Amino acid sequence: MDVAVVLFTSDLRLRDQPALHAALRAADTVVPLFVRDPAVDRAGFAAPNRLAFLADALADLDGALRERGGRLVVREGDVVEQVCAVVSRTGAGEVHLSGGVSGFARHREERLRRGLERLRCPLRVHDGVVTVVPPGTVVPDQRDHFAVFTPYFRRWRESARRDPLPAPRRVRVPDGVGGAALPQRRRLSGVSPGVPAGGEREGRRRMAAWLRSGVDAYEERHDDLAGDATSRLSPYLHFGCLSAAELAGRAREHGGAGAEAFERQLAWRDFHHQVLAARPDAAWSDYRARGDRWRRAGRDADAWREGRTGYPIVDAAMRQLAHEGWMHNRGRLLVGSFLTKTLYTDWRVGAEHFLGLLVDGDLANNQLNWQWVAGTGTDSRPNRVLNPAAQGRRYDPDGGYVRRWVPELDGVPVRALHEPWRLEPATLRERGYPEPVVELDAGRDRFLAARGR
Incomplete structure (x- = not known):
């Protein structure tokens, strides 16, 4: 040929x-x-x-x-x-x-x-090519996909893997095939200032640095918001600048508890892809309907988008998203729970906002992670509600993450960074920081009542 x-x-x-x-x-x-x-x-x-x-x-x-x-x-x-x-x-x-x-x-x-x-x-x-294991190759008996992660992960770990292919030494292109000019980043408008450089070369540089000096601490530090101790490789996986199969293989070769925990995250990515492959409608329809009668997205949802909810850990994560086109995974869980459960707003509102900003805006992972946190997806505890103040104390104990993204609160005691309602309302007004858009217990009670609990 x-x-x-x-x-x-x-x-x-x-x-x-x-x-x-x-x-x-x-x-x-x-x-x-x-x-x-x-x-x-x-x-x-x-x-x-x-x-x-x-x-x-x-x-x-x-x-x-x-x-x-x-x-x-x-x-x-x-x-x-x-x-x-x-x-x-x-x-x-x-x-x-x-x-x-x-x-x-x-x-x-x-x-x-x-x-x-x-x-x-x-x-x-x-x-x-996009995943470690092709969707549809790891399936339970008499079903087309796994709906629970743990049994999927056990089978996924035992599945056969292909050997990564080397880059070609030479590529000959036939003469006379015309095309358009390459797009250029500098000609685009509306790009967040902290979006990283794309491409295979940059992705491989970051992968090598991660495997050399980051992955060993991953199990202990992956939820450390201020420490920023995750790989940040998700945009490179989303665009295929890196091979998920190669990355999983190299993590396994590296060995250790951190590499095993990181490989588990790659399995979560594959898990969501195999769910969406079997249920394409789950991109915008509830995977497991809960009979929700979501509140209309109004001022509370606007405050959530803008990072002005009055809950600093939520606001910090939303501001990171706006600035970098990326958000720490723990932050994604927090802001997702806050929108869907504390504010009882449709998960699709959050998923659409994320897709408008995330560089790693992968349909399978974005939508199904949103469904997981909203309790309409594969989570076995669909009615759990994450308390942002407690989560802030646990995953940002020194307040470094909040101070980085919510400078209005710089200099206040650590406890007030996670519970700013302890400050006088006048102090908040002077600093230009809003009071909470909802009281946590009231939001939780509203959600559980709507779910029939």
């Missing part, structure tokens, strides 16, 4: 890239293709923070391909039309694509397959 096409989506790397590897085996020349599809914008996936990271990742991918004699071809328009145009122009005999789990990804695969059939060009879909 003379030509094959590789359609890059959420797999923006050269190392451990099965779709690219298969195309290079099948053809003398390969078109590495990325299509900027307006349907992604209409579906709400093209948030400024992710577009900025994507621009970096595409530039990095193009540079790595050029080092190997190739280049990235970027097209703009409907993905099926653009892929078919490249196939017609080059006479490509195959198109290779990494499989996805969302309804959007599956619909794209179906449309591509139908469009390419008219050109008598097969679509080769490669599963297990």
